[in-house]
Amino acid sequence: MKKKDMSKQAKIQDAVAAIILKEGPAGVSTTKVARRVGIAQSNVYLYFKNKQALIDSVYQRETQRIINTTALAALADETVALPERIRMYVQQVYDYSLAHPDSLTLLQQIKSLKGQGMELTVGADDPNNVVVRLLTAGVTAGVLKPLPVNLFMSLVFAVIHTHTTNVKNGLTSSTAVNFDTLYPLIWDAIRLG
Amino acid sequence: MKKKDMSKQAKIQDAVAAIILKEGPAGVSTTKVARRVGIAQSNVYLYFKNKQALIDSVYQRETQRIINTTALAALADETVALPERIRMYVQQVYDYSLAHPDSLTLLQQIKSLKGQGMELTVGADDPNNVVVRLLTAGVTAGVLKPLPVNLFMSLVFAVIHTHTTNVKNGLTSSTAVNFDTLYPLIWDAIRLG
Amino acid sequence: MKKKDMSKQAKIQDAVAAIILKEGPAGVSTTKVARRVGIAQSNVYLYFKNKQALIDSVYQRETQRIINTTALAALADETVALPERIRMYVQQVYDYSLAHPDSLTLLQQIKSLKGQGMELTVGADDPNNVVVRLLTAGVTAGVLKPLPVNLFMSLVFAVIHTHTTNVKNGLTSSTAVNFDTLYPLIWDAIRLG
Amino acid sequence: MKKKDMSKQAKIQDAVAAIILKEGPAGVSTTKVARRVGIAQSNVYLYFKNKQALIDSVYQRETQRIINTTALAALADETVALPERIRMYVQQVYDYSLAHPDSLTLLQQIKSLKGQGMELTVGADDPNNVVVRLLTAGVTAGVLKPLPVNLFMSLVFAVIHTHTTNVKNGLTSSTAVNFDTLYPLIWDAIRLG
DNA sequence: TATGAATGAGTGTTCATTCAT
DNA sequence: AATGAATGAACACTCATTCAT
Numbered sequence: 001m002k003k004k005d006m007s008k009q010a011k012i013q014d015a016v017a018a019i020i021l022k023e024g025p026a027g028v029s030t031t032k033v034a035r036r037v038g039i040a041q042s043n044v045y046l047y048f049k050n051k052q053a054l055i056d057s058v059y060q061r062e063t064q065r066i067i068n069t070t071a072l073a074a075l076a077d078e079t080v081a082l083p084e085r086i087r088m089y090v091q092q093v094y095d096y097s098l099a100h101p102d103s104l105t106l107l108q109q110i111k112s113l114k115g116q117g118m119e120l121t122v123g124a125d126d127p128n129n130v131v132v133r134l135l136t137a138g139v140t141a142g143v144l145k146p147l148p149v150n151l152f153m154s155l156v157f158a159v160i161h162t163h164t165t166n167v168k169n170g171l172t173s174s175t176a177v178n179f180d181t182l183y184p185l186i187w188d189a190i191r192l193g
Numbered sequence: 194m195k196k197k198d199m200s201k202q203a204k205i206q207d208a209v210a211a212i213i214l215k216e217g218p219a220g221v222s223t224t225k226v227a228r229r230v231g232i233a234q235s236n237v238y239l240y241f242k243n244k245q246a247l248i249d250s251v252y253q254r255e256t257q258r259i260i261n262t263t264a265l266a267a268l269a270d271e272t273v274a275l276p277e278r279i280r281m282y283v284q285q286v287y288d289y290s291l292a293h294p295d296s297l298t299l300l301q302q303i304k305s306l307k308g309q310g311m312e313l314t315v316g317a318d319d320p321n322n323v324v325v326r327l328l329t330a331g332v333t334a335g336v337l338k339p340l341p342v343n344l345f346m347s348l349v350f351a352v353i354h355t356h357t358t359n360v361k362n363g364l365t366s367s368t369a370v371n372f373d374t375l376y377p378l379i380w381d382a383i384r385l386g
Numbered sequence: 387m388k389k390k391d392m393s394k395q396a397k398i399q400d401a402v403a404a405i406i407l408k409e410g411p412a413g414v415s416t417t418k419v420a421r422r423v424g425i426a427q428s429n430v431y432l433y434f435k436n437k438q439a440l441i442d443s444v445y446q447r448e449t450q451r452i453i454n455t456t457a458l459a460a461l462a463d464e465t466v467a468l469p470e471r472i473r474m475y476v477q478q479v480y481d482y483s484l485a486h487p488d489s490l491t492l493l494q495q496i497k498s499l500k501g502q503g504m505e506l507t508v509g510a511d512d513p514n515n516v517v518v519r520l521l522t523a524g525v526t527a528g529v530l531k532p533l534p535v536n537l538f539m540s541l542v543f544a545v546i547h548t549h550t551t552n553v554k555n556g557l558t559s560s561t562a563v564n565f566d567t568l569y570p571l572i573w574d575a576i577r578l579g
Numbered sequence: 580m581k582k583k584d585m586s587k588q589a590k591i592q593d594a595v596a597a598i599i600l601k602e603g604p605a606g607v608s609t610t611k612v613a614r615r616v617g618i619a620q621s622n623v624y625l626y627f628k629n630k631q632a633l634i635d636s637v638y639q640r641e642t643q644r645i646i647n648t649t650a651l652a653a654l655a656d657e658t659v660a661l662p663e664r665i666r667m668y669v670q671q672v673y674d675y676s677l678a679h680p681d682s683l684t685l686l687q688q689i690k691s692l693k694g695q696g697m698e699l700t701v702g703a704d705d706p707n708n709v710v711v712r713l714l715t716a717g718v719t720a721g722v723l724k725p726l727p728v729n730l731f732m733s734l735v736f737a738v739i740h741t742h743t744t745n746v747k748n749g750l751t752s753s754t755a756v757n758f759d760t761l762y763p764l765i766w767d768a769i770r771l772g
Numbered sequence: 773t774a775t776g777a778a779t780g781a782g783t784g785t786t787c788a789t790t791c792a793t
Numbered sequence: 794a795a796t797g798a799a800t801g802a803a804c805a806c807t808c809a810t811t812c813a814t
Contacts, residue, residue: 008794024306026219030788040796042790051788112305113217145378148365151355155378158351162344172341185338185348189382201777223805233779235807244805394798410692412605416784426800428786437784498691499603531764534751537741541764544737548730558727571724571734575768587773609809619775621811630809775814783807793796 009047011037016058021102025113028055059110062103069096072130082143083191085134090156090186094179097164104161138190145192152190159186202240204230209251214295218306221248252303255296262289265323275336276384278327283349283379287372290357297354331383338385345383352379395433397423402444407488411499414441445496448489455482458516468529469577471520476542476572480565483550490547524576531578538576545572588626590616595637600681604692607634638689641682648675651709661722662770664713669735669765673758676743683740717769724771731769738765 006014015036019028030051034041048054070092075085097104135152138144144152163182166172199207208229212221223244227234241247263285268278290297328345331337337345356375359365392400401422405414416437420427434440456478461471483490521538524530530538549568552558585593594615598607609630613620627633649671654664676683714731717723723731742761745751 026306029786031786042797043795045789046794109305112302113219147370147374147378148356148359150359150364151352151375151378154351154355155348155382158347159344162347163341166341166343171343177340181340182344185340185344185382188384189348189378191381235780236778238806239777412692428801429799431785432798495691498688499605533756533760533764534742534745536745536750537738537761537764540737540741541734541768544733545730548733549727552727552729557729563726567726568730571726571730571768574770575734575764577767608807610807621776622774624810625773786804
């Protein structure tokens with residue numbers, strides 16, 4: 001029922017995601033994508049202007065999913081204490097990453113295609129970003145250490161992504177290490193004093 | 194003086210590194226490499242068995258450089274207290290990363306070529322690894338939090354790499370944030386209690 | 387009319403056959419084939435998975451032609467006497483070889499590509515082969531000499547192929563030496579007593 | 580002792596022969612030859628003007644060996660009866676082929692490189708050839724059938740080469756089928772009446 | 773005599789993209 | 794919306810050949 005309803009556009013994006021996860025971003029070719037979806041190669045160009053647009057769309061779809069899943073509004077709710085909101089932010093990343101273990105890997109892979117640095121961390125580029133504002137507020141309020149906030153975001157993603165990968169690879173059981181045992185690692189790191 | 198003495202082998206590796214940093218690992222082609230070095234394309238195969246061997250050699254050269262630069266022996270010196278040795282480890286990564294800002298990026302990019310996860314962190318694969326042993330000892334001794342050590346390594350690399358990239362991009366001045374201001378972020382995270 | 391109706395697949399195969407006959411099997415390259423057909427080189431791969439598949443298809447097409455042309459059923463007709471059927475077999479090879487003088491050469495050339503021996507002789511590999519069964523029956527019935535039947539087949543092909551080549555090169559007129567003058571050479575050889 | 584005394588020239592030729600037998604004539608490359616002999620690739624050009632000359636020399640060496648091994652003089656000895664001399668010729672081919680089972684295969688392979696026909700049969704090209712003269716005399720004297728002599732030679736080679744290959748592949752035991760059982764196949768074929 | 777370094781032309785193969793149907 | 798046919802450019806890799814040493 002799920003697969004049936006999917007637009008062909010989405011099917012193509014799924015194929016791209018699957019290939020990236022299996023063979024790395026360099027492995028994506030219109031031929032392979034089309035074969036996987038079961039359409040003609042040229043058909044890909046009916047839905048996407050070119051290969052770059054296709055890959056970009058996969059990237060954007062993935063980030064959008066994260067944004068949709070996370071309760072951004074709550075993070076901006078100033079009636080809640082900053083430490084509490086920061087914990088919520090980390091928890092959301094944690095939950096999402098555990099539920100969609102390939103999601104962060106996917107984004108990372110796509111980013112690596114281009115030769116830039118890799119300030120992944122979903123939307124850190126966006127100065128209006130909710131998370132950036134939250135963390136900046138934390139710094140200003142003396143709750144967090146006075147350091148660039150992208151260090152914090154980078155730390156959060158690295159720790160959680162590594163943990164998720166550990167779980168996925170069976171190196172760590174998700175009961176032995178859960179959010180409550182993992183969060184201190186992050187919170188101790190970033191909190192001031 | 195530097196360029197003149199370089200063997201052609203090294204020149205080719207340099208070209209590969211430069212391309213990876215500029216265009217990502219997918220951008221490496223024997224044609225481009227040869228053009229950059231100023232030799233015939235087929236010439237690449239005089240020095241490297243195939244493209245994979247070439248890229249692998251760049252990876253290994255880079256890791257070797259790190260190993261050569263860092264004083265691994267000191268990290269295993271049991272007459273020095275664990276917290277002190279851990280600090281030394283982080284400092285070495287920090288110093289190296291600042292001195293060779295592209296080095297970690299390069300390794301990360303090459304790793305991403307294949308569709309694996311990304312347990313980069315230089316030699317983390319090796320169970321006998323000095324760093325792994327150091328951190329494991331820290332956990333056992335109750336100095337570090339009881340968590341998988343690759344979480345720690347991942348954290349260290351993420352923080353330092355992001356910082357280095359910040360400095361390189363002019364987002365952070367290396368005087369405003371130096372090792373002494375950065376280290377607490379890491380130490381507070383991993384230490385127990 | 388002939389050329390127009392041909393599918394491009396067949397045109398490509400024709401080009402391969404022509405090149406093999408002119409330059410030997412080592413002379414076949416996708417570039418040359420494409421140039422001869424008047425298509426882009428990459429186009430070859432639209433019709434054939436790879437070069438080997440292309441050459442194999444030429445081989446198979448040729449054997450198929452032989453099979454289609456010859457009246458295999460008659461050779462298995464047990465109501466006809468063995469000597470008569472054997473003569474029919476040789477006659478069929480003779481007729482085919484004269485009508486398509488390059489056909490056997492082509493098959494031989496393709497076989498020689500690989501480093502094997504050359505048990506050419508069309509389908510001699512197949513133990514159920516009609517011809518093998520016919521000749522084996524001849525041996526059993528005491529009509530033919532008690533020798534391995536592939537010796538007979540080899541002899542038949544060699545004699546006829548050499549004759550055909552003689553005719554094609556103008557060394558022999560096909561009237562001076564016709565089937566009736568040639569057949570005794572073969573029949574005397576193989577018949578018992 | 581044998582290998583030690585061999586000139587490098589001969590070693591190179593041996594390598595070529597071995598490669599042809601293993602991979603077919605298309606598999607010969609200066610790189611592979613040099614590797615097999617244990618010399619530098621460029622070294623091949625010290626002994627042979629180019630690749631074609633090298634392969635030709637292998638061909639010629641092989642034919643020369645046959646000529647050296649066979650007692651040509653006896654074939655031309657007019658004091659011996661024609662049927663006897665013809666039998667000697669066939670026997671010589673038989674003996675040589677059995678002693679050097681790859682020899683004929685080698686010659687055949689080299690011939691196939693070029694796209695000509697394949698009137699192999701060692702020196703059949705040479706009109707003064709001893710064998711041609713012998714067989715022609717046989718025809719003239721009414722001992723052999725009045726047919727082009729290259730048909731006879733072709734037949735002789737095909738039968739013997741197939742037999743030799745059978746033996747080499749274990750399909751025929753060399754005792755079950757020996758010269759005396761094989762010769763009638765040939766003699767009955769070519770003799771008149 | 774021997775080598776290693778060098779190269780240009782060539783190989784088979786894959787690719788992103790276009791277009792007529 | 795969908796396809797198959799087409800193509801030029803790129804790719805990794807091999808080759809025969811040359812030349813300075």
